[in-house]
Amino acid sequence: MVTDNSEADVKKINHILAGYKGESNLLIQVLLEIQKELRWLPKEGLIRISQELNVPLRQVYHAVTFYKAFSLVPKGKYTVTVCVGTACHVRGSPRILDRVEQTLGINSGDTTPDFKFSLETVNCLGCCAMGPVMVVGDVYHGKLSLDQVRRILDSYD
Amino acid sequence: MEKITLNIDGKEITGEDGMTILEVARGAGIDIPTLCYHEKLEPYGVCRLCLVEIGTPPRTRLVTSCVYPAADGLVVKTRSERVIQTRKMLLELLLARAPGAKIIKDLAEEYGVTKARLRKTATFCILCGLCVRYCAEIKKADAIGFIGRGIEREVMFIPEIATESCPPCRECFPLCPTGVLESNFRLVQSLLFKK
Ligand code: SF4
Ligand code: FES
Numbered sequence: 457m458v459t460d461n462s463e464a465d466v467k468k469i470n471h472i473l474a475g476y477k478g479e480s481n482l483l484i485q486v487l488l489e490i491q492k493e494l495r496w497l498p499k500e501g502l503i504r505i506s507q508e509l510n511v512p513l514r515q516v517y518h519a520v521t522f523y524k525a526f527s528l529v530p531k532g533k534y535t536v537t538v539c540v541g542t543a544c545h546v547r548g549s550p551r552i553l554d555r556v557e558q559t560l561g562i563n564s565g566d567t568t569p570d571f572k573f574s575l576e577t578v579n580c581l582g583c584c585a586m587g588p589v590m591v592v593g594d595v596y597h598g599k600l601s602l603d604q605v606r607r608i609l610d611s612y613d
Numbered sequence: 614m615e616k617i618t619l620n621i622d623g624k625e626i627t628g629e630d631g632m633t634i635l636e637v638a639r640g641a642g643i644d645i646p647t648l649c650y651h652e653k654l655e656p657y658g659v660c661r662l663c664l665v666e667i668g669t670p671p672r673t674r675l676v677t678s679c680v681y682p683a684a685d686g687l688v689v690k691t692r693s694e695r696v697i698q699t700r701k702m703l704l705e706l707l708l709a710r711a712p713g714a715k716i717i718k719d720l721a722e723e724y725g726v727t728k729a730r731l732r733k734t735a736t737f738c739i740l741c742g743l744c745v746r747y748c749a750e751i752k753k754a755d756a757i758g759f760i761g762r763g764i765e766r767e768v769m770f771i772p773e774i775a776t777e778s779c780p781p782c783r784e785c786f787p788l789c790p791t792g793v794l795e796s797n798f799r800l801v802q803s804l805l806f807k808k
Protein backbone atom coordinates (compact mmCIF):
# COMPACT_ATOMS: atom_id res chain seq x y z
CA MET A 457 0.00 0.00 0.00
CA VAL A 458 1.02 3.50 -0.62
CA THR A 459 0.98 4.98 2.84
CA ASP A 460 3.34 2.25 4.06
CA ASN A 461 5.95 3.60 1.72
CA SER A 462 5.88 7.09 3.11
CA GLU A 463 9.24 6.80 4.85
CA ALA A 464 10.88 5.39 1.77
CA ASP A 465 9.17 8.13 -0.25
CA VAL A 466 10.63 10.84 1.93
CA LYS A 467 14.07 9.29 1.48
CA LYS A 468 13.70 9.27 -2.28
CA ILE A 469 12.47 12.83 -2.29
CA ASN A 470 15.37 14.00 -0.16
CA HIS A 471 17.75 12.19 -2.42
CA ILE A 472 16.38 13.91 -5.52
CA LEU A 473 16.27 17.28 -3.81
CA ALA A 474 19.88 17.06 -2.70
CA GLY A 475 21.12 18.34 -6.05
CA TYR A 476 18.76 21.29 -6.26
CA LYS A 477 19.16 23.45 -3.18
CA GLY A 478 17.92 26.97 -3.81
CA GLU A 479 17.32 26.29 -7.51
CA SER A 480 13.91 27.92 -7.58
CA ASN A 481 13.79 28.08 -11.37
CA LEU A 482 14.06 24.30 -11.62
CA LEU A 483 10.76 23.71 -9.84
CA ILE A 484 9.05 21.95 -12.73
CA GLN A 485 12.03 19.74 -13.40
CA VAL A 486 12.22 18.65 -9.77
CA LEU A 487 8.50 17.99 -9.67
CA LEU A 488 8.75 15.89 -12.83
CA GLU A 489 11.60 13.88 -11.39
CA ILE A 490 9.74 13.15 -8.18
CA GLN A 491 6.53 12.39 -10.04
CA LYS A 492 8.40 9.92 -12.20
CA GLU A 493 10.08 8.24 -9.25
CA LEU A 494 7.06 7.98 -6.92
CA ARG A 495 4.23 8.20 -9.46
CA TRP A 496 2.68 10.95 -7.36
CA LEU A 497 3.57 13.99 -5.31
CA PRO A 498 2.85 13.46 -1.63
CA LYS A 499 2.11 16.50 0.50
CA GLU A 500 5.24 16.10 2.63
CA GLY A 501 7.19 16.12 -0.61
CA LEU A 502 5.66 19.41 -1.74
CA ILE A 503 6.56 21.02 1.56
CA ARG A 504 10.13 19.73 1.32
CA ILE A 505 10.40 21.00 -2.25
CA SER A 506 9.18 24.40 -1.16
CA GLN A 507 11.80 24.56 1.59
CA GLU A 508 14.72 23.21 -0.40
CA LEU A 509 14.16 25.14 -3.60
CA ASN A 510 13.10 28.24 -1.73
CA VAL A 511 9.82 28.52 -3.64
CA PRO A 512 6.62 29.54 -1.82
CA LEU A 513 4.32 26.60 -1.24
CA ARG A 514 1.56 28.43 -3.09
CA GLN A 515 3.67 28.38 -6.25
CA VAL A 516 4.36 24.69 -5.83
CA TYR A 517 0.62 24.00 -5.53
CA HIS A 518 -0.08 26.24 -8.49
CA ALA A 519 2.35 24.37 -10.73
CA VAL A 520 1.24 20.96 -9.50
CA THR A 521 -2.44 21.66 -10.15
CA PHE A 522 -1.75 23.36 -13.47
CA TYR A 523 0.04 20.62 -15.37
CA LYS A 524 -1.61 17.33 -16.07
CA ALA A 525 1.71 15.54 -15.72
CA PHE A 526 1.51 15.89 -11.94
CA SER A 527 -0.68 13.96 -9.59
CA LEU A 528 -1.61 14.59 -5.97
CA VAL A 529 -2.87 11.05 -5.57
CA PRO A 530 -0.83 7.88 -6.18
CA LYS A 531 -0.90 6.74 -9.79
CA GLY A 532 -0.84 3.20 -11.06
CA LYS A 533 2.23 1.49 -12.45
CA TYR A 534 0.91 1.97 -15.98
CA THR A 535 -1.04 4.93 -17.25
CA VAL A 536 -3.63 3.94 -19.80
CA THR A 537 -4.51 6.85 -22.03
CA VAL A 538 -7.45 6.51 -24.37
CA CYS A 539 -7.60 9.11 -27.12
CA VAL A 540 -11.02 10.72 -27.40
CA GLY A 541 -9.97 13.28 -30.02
CA THR A 542 -12.12 13.90 -33.08
CA ALA A 543 -10.47 11.40 -35.40
CA CYS A 544 -10.47 8.65 -32.78
CA HIS A 545 -13.99 9.57 -31.76
CA VAL A 546 -15.41 8.94 -35.20
CA ARG A 547 -13.55 5.67 -35.29
CA GLY A 548 -15.24 4.46 -32.15
CA SER A 549 -13.12 5.63 -29.20
CA PRO A 550 -16.16 6.15 -26.92
CA ARG A 551 -16.81 2.43 -27.03
CA ILE A 552 -13.13 1.67 -26.53
CA LEU A 553 -13.17 3.87 -23.46
CA ASP A 554 -16.29 2.13 -22.16
CA ARG A 555 -14.64 -1.21 -22.64
CA VAL A 556 -11.44 -0.14 -20.87
CA GLU A 557 -13.49 1.25 -17.98
CA GLN A 558 -15.42 -1.99 -17.69
CA THR A 559 -12.32 -4.14 -17.96
CA LEU A 560 -10.42 -2.19 -15.32
CA GLY A 561 -13.49 -1.47 -13.21
CA ILE A 562 -12.63 2.23 -12.86
CA ASN A 563 -13.66 5.51 -14.43
CA SER A 564 -11.43 7.78 -16.39
CA GLY A 565 -9.27 9.75 -13.97
CA ASP A 566 -9.10 6.91 -11.44
CA THR A 567 -6.60 4.25 -10.49
CA THR A 568 -7.23 0.55 -9.91
CA PRO A 569 -7.12 -0.51 -6.25
CA ASP A 570 -3.99 -2.58 -6.88
CA PHE A 571 -2.26 0.52 -8.28
CA LYS A 572 -1.52 -1.25 -11.51
CA PHE A 573 -3.41 1.02 -13.94
CA SER A 574 -4.48 4.64 -14.00
CA LEU A 575 -6.95 5.60 -16.68
CA GLU A 576 -6.93 8.91 -18.51
CA THR A 577 -8.28 10.40 -21.69
CA VAL A 578 -6.57 12.75 -24.11
CA ASN A 579 -7.86 14.92 -26.95
CA CYS A 580 -5.51 13.74 -29.72
CA LEU A 581 -2.12 12.14 -29.60
CA GLY A 582 -1.04 13.39 -32.99
CA CYS A 583 -1.28 10.00 -34.64
CA CYS A 584 -4.86 10.12 -35.87
CA ALA A 585 -4.12 7.77 -38.77
CA MET A 586 -3.65 5.01 -36.19
CA GLY A 587 -7.00 5.70 -34.52
CA PRO A 588 -8.59 4.66 -32.34
CA VAL A 589 -5.49 4.83 -30.17
CA MET A 590 -4.77 3.74 -26.62
CA VAL A 591 -1.41 4.19 -24.92
CA VAL A 592 -0.35 1.92 -22.10
CA GLY A 593 2.78 3.10 -20.34
CA ASP A 594 4.69 4.34 -23.35
CA VAL A 595 3.45 1.80 -25.89
CA TYR A 596 0.96 2.98 -28.51
CA HIS A 597 -1.77 0.54 -29.49
CA GLY A 598 -3.40 1.73 -32.70
CA LYS A 599 -6.25 0.59 -34.94
CA LEU A 600 -7.83 -0.88 -31.84
CA SER A 601 -10.84 -3.12 -31.86
CA LEU A 602 -13.01 -3.77 -28.83
CA ASP A 603 -11.93 -7.35 -28.31
CA GLN A 604 -8.27 -6.42 -28.31
CA VAL A 605 -8.69 -4.30 -25.21
CA ARG A 606 -8.71 -7.07 -22.63
CA ARG A 607 -5.86 -8.94 -24.27
CA ILE A 608 -3.68 -5.86 -24.30
CA LEU A 609 -4.42 -4.95 -20.71
CA ASP A 610 -3.86 -8.55 -19.57
CA SER A 611 -0.44 -8.55 -21.13
CA TYR A 612 0.85 -6.07 -18.55
CA ASP A 613 1.95 -7.09 -15.10
CA MET B 614 12.19 61.76 -14.88
CA GLU B 615 11.37 62.83 -18.35
CA LYS B 616 8.05 64.55 -18.94
CA ILE B 617 5.69 63.10 -21.51
CA THR B 618 2.46 64.47 -22.92
CA LEU B 619 -0.49 62.32 -23.86
CA ASN B 620 -3.76 63.20 -25.49
CA ILE B 621 -6.45 61.66 -23.32
CA ASP B 622 -10.05 62.20 -24.37
CA GLY B 623 -8.97 65.24 -26.35
CA LYS B 624 -7.05 66.89 -23.51
CA GLU B 625 -3.30 67.30 -23.30
CA ILE B 626 -2.18 65.51 -20.14
CA THR B 627 1.38 65.41 -18.85
CA GLY B 628 2.91 62.51 -17.02
CA GLU B 629 6.30 61.02 -16.44
CA ASP B 630 8.19 58.45 -18.41
CA GLY B 631 7.64 55.00 -16.90
CA MET B 632 4.04 55.59 -15.86
CA THR B 633 1.17 53.51 -17.19
CA ILE B 634 -1.75 55.08 -19.05
CA LEU B 635 -3.91 54.45 -16.00
CA GLU B 636 -1.53 56.32 -13.71
CA VAL B 637 -1.33 59.31 -16.02
CA ALA B 638 -5.12 59.42 -16.46
CA ARG B 639 -5.87 59.06 -12.78
CA GLY B 640 -3.28 61.70 -11.97
CA ALA B 641 -5.36 64.09 -14.06
CA GLY B 642 -8.59 63.03 -12.43
CA ILE B 643 -9.84 60.98 -15.37
CA ASP B 644 -11.87 58.06 -14.14
CA ILE B 645 -11.09 54.61 -15.51
CA PRO B 646 -12.76 51.71 -13.72
CA THR B 647 -10.49 48.97 -12.37
CA LEU B 648 -10.95 45.81 -10.39
CA CYS B 649 -7.60 44.08 -10.22
CA TYR B 650 -5.46 47.19 -9.89
CA HIS B 651 -3.98 48.26 -6.56
CA GLU B 652 -1.53 51.11 -6.09
CA LYS B 653 0.78 49.15 -3.87
CA LEU B 654 0.92 46.05 -6.05
CA GLU B 655 2.50 45.16 -9.36
CA PRO B 656 -0.11 45.67 -12.10
CA TYR B 657 -1.67 42.38 -13.11
CA GLY B 658 -3.92 43.09 -16.09
CA VAL B 659 -6.50 40.36 -15.64
CA CYS B 660 -9.89 41.98 -15.12
CA ARG B 661 -9.61 43.93 -18.41
CA LEU B 662 -12.05 46.52 -17.10
CA CYS B 663 -9.52 49.33 -17.39
CA LEU B 664 -9.32 49.00 -21.16
CA VAL B 665 -8.96 52.10 -23.30
CA GLU B 666 -8.66 52.73 -27.01
CA ILE B 667 -5.32 54.01 -28.28
CA GLY B 668 -4.11 55.36 -31.61
CA THR B 669 -5.80 57.47 -34.26
CA PRO B 670 -8.55 56.14 -36.52
CA PRO B 671 -8.59 53.97 -38.48
CA ARG B 672 -5.67 52.38 -36.67
CA THR B 673 -6.84 52.08 -33.09
CA ARG B 674 -6.78 49.24 -30.65
CA LEU B 675 -7.90 48.32 -27.17
CA VAL B 676 -5.29 47.96 -24.46
CA THR B 677 -5.46 47.51 -20.70
CA SER B 678 -4.40 50.85 -19.29
CA CYS B 679 -3.12 49.47 -15.97
CA VAL B 680 -0.26 47.65 -17.69
CA TYR B 681 0.22 49.70 -20.86
CA PRO B 682 3.16 52.11 -20.66
CA ALA B 683 2.28 55.71 -21.38
CA ALA B 684 4.34 57.26 -24.17
CA ASP B 685 4.81 60.76 -25.45
CA GLY B 686 2.23 61.68 -28.07
CA LEU B 687 -0.04 58.71 -27.40
CA VAL B 688 -3.68 59.35 -28.23
CA VAL B 689 -6.04 57.70 -25.75
CA LYS B 690 -9.81 57.45 -25.58
CA THR B 691 -11.21 56.25 -22.28
CA ARG B 692 -14.89 56.39 -23.21
CA SER B 693 -15.16 55.70 -26.89
CA GLU B 694 -18.07 53.67 -28.20
CA ARG B 695 -15.85 50.64 -28.59
CA VAL B 696 -14.52 50.95 -25.05
CA ILE B 697 -18.00 51.28 -23.58
CA GLN B 698 -19.37 48.32 -25.54
CA THR B 699 -16.49 46.08 -24.56
CA ARG B 700 -16.66 47.14 -20.95
CA LYS B 701 -20.35 46.38 -20.89
CA MET B 702 -19.68 42.87 -22.10
CA LEU B 703 -17.00 42.42 -19.44
CA LEU B 704 -19.41 43.60 -16.77
CA GLU B 705 -22.01 41.13 -17.94
CA LEU B 706 -19.47 38.33 -17.65
CA LEU B 707 -18.34 39.51 -14.23
CA LEU B 708 -21.94 39.74 -13.04
CA ALA B 709 -22.56 36.15 -14.03
CA ARG B 710 -19.62 35.14 -11.88
CA ALA B 711 -20.24 37.38 -8.90
CA PRO B 712 -23.89 38.46 -9.01
CA GLY B 713 -23.91 39.94 -5.52
CA ALA B 714 -20.72 41.99 -5.57
CA LYS B 715 -21.48 45.63 -4.87
CA ILE B 716 -18.61 47.12 -6.89
CA ILE B 717 -19.62 45.12 -9.92
CA LYS B 718 -23.33 45.80 -9.52
CA ASP B 719 -22.66 49.53 -9.21
CA LEU B 720 -20.48 49.56 -12.31
CA ALA B 721 -23.04 47.53 -14.22
CA GLU B 722 -25.67 50.06 -13.32
CA GLU B 723 -23.44 52.94 -14.32
CA TYR B 724 -22.89 51.32 -17.71
CA GLY B 725 -26.51 50.40 -18.14
CA VAL B 726 -26.02 46.66 -18.02
CA THR B 727 -29.40 45.56 -16.79
CA LYS B 728 -30.68 42.57 -18.64
CA ALA B 729 -29.07 39.33 -17.53
CA ARG B 730 -28.40 37.57 -20.79
CA LEU B 731 -25.95 35.14 -19.32
CA ARG B 732 -26.77 32.27 -17.05
CA LYS B 733 -25.38 32.94 -13.62
CA THR B 734 -22.55 30.56 -12.86
CA ALA B 735 -21.58 32.10 -9.60
CA THR B 736 -18.16 31.27 -8.28
CA PHE B 737 -18.12 34.61 -6.48
CA CYS B 738 -14.38 34.89 -6.99
CA ILE B 739 -13.44 36.83 -10.12
CA LEU B 740 -9.80 35.76 -9.93
CA CYS B 741 -8.54 39.31 -9.69
CA GLY B 742 -5.62 38.03 -7.65
CA LEU B 743 -5.61 40.98 -5.25
CA CYS B 744 -5.59 38.68 -2.25
CA VAL B 745 -2.86 36.42 -3.62
CA ARG B 746 -0.67 39.31 -4.69
CA TYR B 747 -1.17 41.33 -1.54
CA CYS B 748 -0.26 38.35 0.59
CA ALA B 749 2.83 37.62 -1.51
CA GLU B 750 4.05 41.13 -2.30
CA ILE B 751 3.18 43.14 0.78
CA LYS B 752 2.82 40.66 3.63
CA LYS B 753 5.33 38.21 2.17
CA ALA B 754 3.32 35.45 3.82
CA ASP B 755 2.27 33.49 0.71
CA ALA B 756 -0.65 32.07 2.65
CA ILE B 757 -3.03 32.10 -0.29
CA GLY B 758 -2.58 31.06 -3.90
CA PHE B 759 -4.16 29.96 -7.14
CA ILE B 760 -4.76 26.33 -7.98
CA GLY B 761 -6.03 24.66 -11.13
CA ARG B 762 -6.27 26.23 -14.53
CA GLY B 763 -8.78 27.44 -17.04
CA ILE B 764 -12.35 27.37 -15.80
CA GLU B 765 -11.24 25.35 -12.82
CA ARG B 766 -8.86 27.95 -11.54
CA GLU B 767 -9.56 29.03 -7.99
CA VAL B 768 -8.09 30.68 -4.96
CA MET B 769 -7.00 28.51 -2.07
CA PHE B 770 -5.67 29.20 1.39
CA ILE B 771 -2.50 27.19 1.85
CA PRO B 772 -3.44 25.30 5.02
CA GLU B 773 0.09 24.87 6.33
CA ILE B 774 0.63 28.62 6.32
CA ALA B 775 -2.86 30.09 6.54
CA THR B 776 -3.75 28.48 9.87
CA GLU B 777 -0.89 30.44 11.43
CA SER B 778 -0.71 33.63 9.39
CA CYS B 779 -4.28 34.50 8.48
CA PRO B 780 -6.26 34.79 11.72
CA PRO B 781 -4.22 37.71 13.09
CA CYS B 782 -3.83 39.44 9.70
CA ARG B 783 -6.96 39.39 7.51
CA GLU B 784 -5.66 42.41 5.62
CA CYS B 785 -6.66 40.99 2.25
CA PHE B 786 -10.34 40.67 3.15
CA PRO B 787 -11.30 44.29 2.46
CA LEU B 788 -9.41 44.17 -0.86
CA CYS B 789 -11.63 41.43 -2.27
CA PRO B 790 -14.10 43.05 -4.67
CA THR B 791 -16.70 40.36 -4.09
CA GLY B 792 -16.30 39.54 -0.40
CA VAL B 793 -15.99 35.85 -1.16
CA LEU B 794 -12.61 35.65 0.50
CA GLU B 795 -13.85 36.46 3.96
CA SER B 796 -16.90 34.25 3.52
CA ASN B 797 -14.75 31.29 2.62
CA PHE B 798 -12.40 31.98 5.48
CA ARG B 799 -15.25 32.12 7.97
CA LEU B 800 -16.77 28.99 6.54
CA VAL B 801 -13.56 27.06 6.99
CA GLN B 802 -13.11 28.43 10.48
CA SER B 803 -16.61 27.47 11.55
CA LEU B 804 -16.16 24.01 10.07
CA LEU B 805 -13.10 23.67 12.23
CA PHE B 806 -15.14 24.88 15.24
CA LYS B 807 -12.65 27.60 15.89
CA LYS B 808 -13.27 31.09 17.06
S1 SF4 C 1 -10.93 35.87 -3.55
FE1 SF4 C 1 -11.51 38.04 -3.94
S2 SF4 C 1 -9.52 39.13 -3.94
FE2 SF4 C 1 -9.05 36.96 -4.15
S3 SF4 C 1 -8.93 36.61 -6.38
FE3 SF4 C 1 -11.05 36.13 -5.79
S4 SF4 C 1 -12.17 38.03 -6.08
FE4 SF4 C 1 -9.99 38.60 -6.08
S1 FES D 1 -7.69 12.03 -32.46
FE1 FES D 1 -6.76 10.34 -31.56
S2 FES D 1 -4.73 10.55 -32.19
FE2 FES D 1 -5.64 12.31 -33.06
Ligand code: FES
Pocket residue numbers: 646647648649650657658659660661662663664677678679680
Ligand atom coordinates in the same frame (compact mmCIF):
# COMPACT_ATOMS: atom_id res chain seq x y z
S1 FES E 1 -7.34 47.01 -13.71
FE1 FES E 1 -6.35 46.76 -15.59
S2 FES E 1 -6.87 44.74 -16.10
FE2 FES E 1 -7.73 44.94 -14.12
